[in-house]
Every structure is written in structure tokens, then in C-alpha cells.
Amino acid sequence: MTTTFDLLVAHPFLTGLPPHHLARLARWAHRAPFRAGARLFEENGRADRYWLIRDGYVNLDIRVPGRSDVVLETIGPGTVLGWSWLFPPYRWHFGAVAAGPLLSIAVDGPATRAMCDADPEFGYELTKRFMAVVVDRMQATRIRLLDLYRAPA
Numbered sequence: 001m002t003t004t005f006d007l008l009v010a011h012p013f014l015t016g017l018p019p020h021h022l023a024r025l026a027r028w029a030h031r032a033p034f035r036a037g038a039r040l041f042e043e044n045g046r047a048d049r050y051w052l053i054r055d056g057y058v059n060l061d062i063r064v065p066g067r068s069d070v071v072l073e074t075i076g077p078g079t080v081l082g083w084s085w086l087f088p089p090y091r092w093h094f095g096a097v098a099a100g101p102l103l104s105i106a107v108d109g110p111a112t113r114a115m116c117d118a119d120p121e122f123g124y125e126l127t128k129r130f131m132a133v134v135v136d137r138m139q140a141t142r143i144r145l146l147d148l149y150r151a152p153a
Contacts, residue, residue, distance in 0.1 A: 004029050007105050011052045012078040013129060021122050024115055025107060032106035034098040040081070043095040048109045050082035056102035060094045060137070073140040074099060083130045083137075085109025094137075 005026040008014055014022060032051060034040065040051065043063055051058075057076045061069040072094065075081060084092050086109070116123030 004031070004105065007031070007054070008052070011054070011105065013052055013080045017122075017125065021115075021119075025112065028108035028111040028115075029105050032104045034102040034104070036098055036100045036102075038098045038102070040096040040098065041092045043092055045092050047082065047084035047090045047092050049106050050080060050085055050109060050112075051104040051106050053077055053079050053081055054103040054105065056104075057099040058102060059097050059099050061097065062094055069095065069097075070144075072144045073137065080130075080133055082109075083134050086113065086127070086130055 003026070005023055008022045008026055008029060009019070014025075029052075034056075040058065041047070043061075053076060055077055057074050058081055059071045060073045060075065060081075061071050064070050081096060081104070082092075084090060090109070112126070116126055
């Protein structure tokens, strides 16, 4: 049977992390399957974990008053979902819904922050990886909003 450690080793987001860091993370991680349509979190909810997506897709959305939720981006296998657990005030900036059946690995955010505090080298490496995700998500949001509000031709 594949262990949580094995799943972390195989995930692209964590490629290159030393095995001792992955072993520590594995203590705070577990398999997390979701059915299609399951909401993983709500915009502005308490952010206390992140997910490494193995199989399936997740729609990132925002609430727009007077309209239905607007999907900003769809992320899939090999990506990570959730960065708000890393930065105060630890609230989700978007919402997330499984676009279909989803297999992921959930990792405890506060425990990961404690690992980062205890080992600055690990913390720096993980923060660099998550900041790259933040930049990508913000760029995708900008492009999606430009598409939504583009003047008609």
C-alpha cells in the first residue's frame, strides 16, 4: 500500500524537498477524496490546511453580489490548492469546489507553519514555492477579470 510519505514524494509541488522534510510533513497529511460539487472552502472562511491535488480538478471562485459565483481558475493534478493558511489573518481569499471526483492530500496548515518556524531553511523553501502559486493565481485572476469586464467589440 502506498503511504502518505510516498504520495508526498511523488507530488510535483514538493519535488526536491529532502526526505526528512517530507517525512515530517507526512505526519500532518492524509488522503482527502471529494465528490463532484463538494465545496472545499468558502471565501473568507478560516484557512487551516492546503491540498496537493493528485487526480481531478478544482474550480477557484469568488462571490459576486447579485450574480452566481464566478470561476476564476480551474486547477488540476500536480498542483497545490490553498496558500491562505500561511499568511495572517489565515482567511481564504477565494472559494474552491471540486469540479468532478477529486483525489488530494490534505496537509495541516498550522503544523506546517510550526515546521517552517522551527526550520528556517525549510520555511524559506516552502514559502518560495507557495509565493510562486500566489503569483500565478493572482495573474490568472487578473486575466479572468479582464475577460469578464472587457468592453464589447
